[in-house]
């Protein structure tokens with residue numbers, strides 16, 4: 015049987031706590047499903063900075079390149095606010111994305127039925143919600159040059175960042191979106207600000223070009239500000255949303271929060287065929303509750319399930335994990351972030367226990 | 374008595390219909406309150422392009438510079454999709470903002486009590502909501518150079534836009550935010566992506582500098598993606614949000630939609646002391662319902678009220694208009710966009726009649 019190699023990067027804040035539960039699931043799968051995993055664990059983000067003075071050591075990056083997939087917790091926290099810009103925790107995460115060329119960030123925003131009431135939106139607006147946000151992840155203003163802060167002769171400072179996209183960068187992310195939509199409800203919404211930004215106009219025109227290859231998928235263009243509005247007004251109008259790195263950051267967070275299921279949402283960052291992949295929860299490092307054992311491990315466990323399905327091609331095992339999560343929720347267990355009246359509030363590790371028991 | 378000069382630019386789509394109602398209010402104030410208005414009207418956006426081949430004629434810009442205030446409807450529509458980039462309808466609006474240096478865009482996101490149920494959020498989350506978004510309006514990626522689309526030797530195209538901010542641009546908008554917060558609930562939230570963009574880091578640091586002048590106002594920094602989330606999760610945590618041009622575009626639209634009162638929200642764009650000002654509804658030109666006489670004129674009428682208050686220093690008349698709007702809503706009249714069960718659905722002009730009658 016094949017060995018599945020996985021690099022685990024728990025990161026900062028609640029990262030280590032939630033990752034410990036995902037780790038238990040992996041061990042269970044190895045013991046009970048005859049699977050062979052080659053697991054390594056390393057530092058990324060603030061903890062890597064504390065240990066090595068950089069948020070991603072060269073050896074860690076080398077390992078990330080070698081493995082089949084990376085499973086990441088979360089990075090960052092107030093502790094590292096004063097750190098040099100190029101050594102801040104987030105720089106470690108951005109470096110993995112860029113160096114592994116993980117250009118396609120898939121962020122499902124779905125509402126877990128038992129959690130409908132946890133949404134700030136009216137239940138009928140989010141019940142059954144299932145949007146896939148396809149965010150370009152290695153281009154745009156996140157990586158464009160020139161960038162930086164300079165001091166002008168007048169003594170004023172000037173901060174610059176550059177949004178850049180090329181035809182091929184837009185084409186490859188558009189293909190991911192149309193391929194996915196073809197397997198879903200057949201609709202792609204492309205979001206940009208073509209009325210203000212030429213890079214947005216290029217985005218729109220090149221997405222249009224790619225759409226010609228997909229006669230069975232409907233393409234809709236929407237201004238990013240309107241897309242934000244429409245997500246709040248009537249989120250179920252969307253199937254797949256494709257957008258750039260910066261708008262994707264914001265719109266996917268808004269969409270995730272709409273669902274009321276933020277602590278539940280996994281994501282995948284995929285590169286070119288045969289290249290690596292990274293899986294991580296949509297939520298952040300939540301430094302305010304770190305170390306208390308109360309964080310929700312489900313988004314990380316479902317990120318592992320995505321890795322099982324997409325990288326390791328272990329669809330059956332992915333189902334097993336996802337079904338166990340659903341069963342535990344149905345059974346009424348909740349971590350603090352998704353607690354509802356009449357349910358049982360449990361800790362991070364008790365949630366892990368329960369999911370393992372269901373499996 | 375002083376003459377108040379106002380340039381009216383109805384624009385495209387529903388612009389002319391809603392502006393006609395604001396115009397009636399002005400006439401009423403002239404007739405009944407002994408005020409002298411010098412009103413001119415002109416074209417902007419797509420209709421200006423149709424007439425002159427440009428979305429803002431030089432003479433219109435010259436007039437905008439001369440008057441005390443501009444009242445604008447809305448611009449744009451699918452009719453002008455194919456128009457050259459620098460002649461698209463939006464370019465007319467952006468040119469007024471830039472040429473008049475209207476750097477401070479004030480966008481109140483408030484929930485009108487009779488419309489609480491129109492929000493997609495649960496009523497308890499939006500009842501009493503009153504946020505002021507202070508958006509920088511003449512800098513950032515909207516205007517930064519270099520910009521454009523070029524064709525590379527490989528035949529690929531490349532689209533570029535540049536985000537630029539300087540110390541003084543950040544200081545002046547921060548002062549507006551802190552001044553406003555001082556008269557409100559004393560809290561400023563500054564939103565940027567300092568973990569990814571150096572221009573965001575500069576923003577954060579310079580807002581921090583300005584905050585030292587306002588010991589009685591609390592300053593909180595928030596990443597823009599998290600700000601989008603928090604707006605959805607618990608909007609009442611905010612008082613004043615200060616942010617850049619692009620994030621302000623998106624976050625103010627999300628905030629406006631949260632209130633359920635989108636068709637009700639006015640905005641003001643203010644420049645340097647003694648300079649001009651522009652007032653306009655937050656909503657767009659709604660080409661899908663243009664010409665049907667069903668659009669909601671209230672956001673435009675309340676924009677006029679803001680002009681009365683801030684530019685003409687006619688606070689009493691502003692109160693009169695705002696109170697009339699409230700009374701009409703209390704009375705149960707609704708245009709289609711804010712229609713609720715058991716209320717009376719009325720046209721644009723009947724809504725105008727009712728507000729005039731209350732006055």
Ligand SMILES: CC(C)[C@H](C(=O)O)[C@@H](O)C(=O)O
Pocket residue numbers: 090104107108263568569598
């Ligand atoms: C941590 C940060 C650099 C990151 C981003 O902005 O991409 C995060 O917000 C995300 O969405 O994954």
Ligand SMILES: CC(C)[C@H](C(=O)O)[C@@H](O)C(=O)O
Pocket residue numbers: 209210239449463466467622
């Ligand atoms: C019409 C468009 C250029 C404009 C903007 O992007 O600023 C609009 O969305 C707004 O928010 O006023």
